[in-house]
Amino acid sequence: PGPVRNLMKTPSSVSSITISWDPPEPSDGYTNISIYIIRYGKLDTTGEIVTSEYTQKTINNLEPGIPYYVAVSASTTGGNGNETRLLVFSKEEAPVKPVKTSSIKTVWSGNSLSISWEPLTLHEARGFPVYYIYL
Secondary structure: OOOOEEEEEEEEEEOEEEEEEEEEOOHOOOOOOOEEEEEEEEEOOOEEEEEEEOEEEEOOOOOOOEEEEEEEEEEEEEEEOOEEEEEOOOOOOOOOOOOOOOHEEEEOOOOOOEOOOOOOOOHHOOOOOOOOOOO
């Protein structure tokens, strides 16, 4: 079969995502899709493989705010189609901890102030951190 079409993510929770897609075009030579193969995982990992008989699947037990890849292919008795891929993020949560005040460094130079700090790791941030500086 051809690739699945319109692969998209629907917001779910901090630990799950729901993906949906449309079947391959009928002109791509498939007759009966027997199952959809879903491969997902954190970036740079081999990940997990799950299946679905339907054009929607909820993937659970994800870490909050972490990027994951999702790849879906259709399967028939004649073989598997090409994967359609998508980069998704689970919902963010509040960071595990704040930036350590001991890691903040300030340097005055003429009319400017330079501020630096030790950023949170992706796991600690549980999403994309936004830092606010109040002077």
